[in-house]
Amino acid sequence: MDAGPRRWLADTPGDIRIEGAAGGGLIVRADGLPTGRLASKAEAPGLAVQLARWFTEAGGISGGRGRMAALIARGVLPPADLAGDVRPAPAEAAPPPGLRAEGALVALAFGQMTAQVLEALAAPGLDLRLTPWRMVLLEGAQALPATPGTITDPADPVLKVVACTGAPGCPQALQPTRPLAQALAPLVPDGRILHVSGCAKGCAHPAAADLTLTATAAGFTLIRGGRAGDTAPVHAVPALPSLISGMP
Ligand code: SF4
Structure with missing residues (x-):
């Protein structure tokens, strides 16, 4: 809807x-x-x-x-x-974290938060609205929370990476994903999105991404402008930082 x-x-x-x-x-x-x-x-x-x-x-x-x-x-x-033959209304891009007319929009790295972070966000007694953008809206808030574990700076590099649970949390994962995504985030060129996927399924980002790293038993495939299931050469993990930072 x-x-x-x-x-x-x-x-x-x-x-x-x-x-x-x-x-x-x-x-x-x-x-x-x-x-x-x-x-x-x-x-x-x-x-x-x-x-x-x-x-x-x-x-x-x-x-x-x-x-x-x-x-x-x-x-x-x-x-x-x-x-039918009727076009939909114009589309808006997903909003960045920050203060909005509706309240404070707070991002969460990889869309995940601890129970302590949720408790801290809920403490002021405002309604919390979950969004599809890995963010929570604190309805009516007039200031951004200073809660550790949340992201309120739209320039935070972690907002440029998307990663699924990866190993060891997902039994289908062939490599850990989130520590790699966190380490590579500062190297991702501005305006680009890097998707790190634990297998070819691509749960965290089913659509094409600017850059996708898909885990294999031997390393990660690096796919440009494609999906996690697309084929591409495999690279060892130590080679990835220079490959990512060298991307135009
Ligand atoms: S993409 Fe693969 S590894 Fe990642 S959560 Fe989905 S099934 Fe698990």
Whole structure:
């Protein structure tokens, strides 16, 4: 659901999307299509269910898994009455941490916080709103918290890296990820995102990233402008800092 006059969740994965329409009102849109079908609030849930039914009947699920955008990328398109012809509202980029009209937006390295950090953020008694951007909104706060373990500086280099749990937390991981991502963060060129993935699945960032390091048994593949599952030469960990800092 992203039903405002500007879309804040355009970069957030969602197979069936109920969104603001470019000219006002709502559309129901299959992820991967540029347009959706105009719908009233009353009609939108039913259309979303119809799209879900079409997705399963059209072969969108294989081995218990599947994504709408992948099905559409294969050229399998919903019927015109579900695809619609109305474009969504303009998209906004994810906001940086800092003070906003709604309160204080506080980032968390890798989207993770300890119970102590949560307790400290909750102590003032304000409502906490989780966001899809690895940040928490302290609703109505008029000052940024000075809580260790949070990020309030938009220039913090850790905001340029994304990493999954990695080893040893995930049994599928082939290498540790977050310590490497933390160490490489200051070397990532400004305006770029580095994704460090413990395996080819790419859980932390399913979309393409400027730079992706995917763990293998022998080191990490370095992928430019691709996804964790893409193929690329393997590099040993000690070679990575110079490779990352040398990126244009
Ligand atoms: S990308 Fe692989 S290693 Fe990382 S959390 Fe997902 S399954 Fe585990």
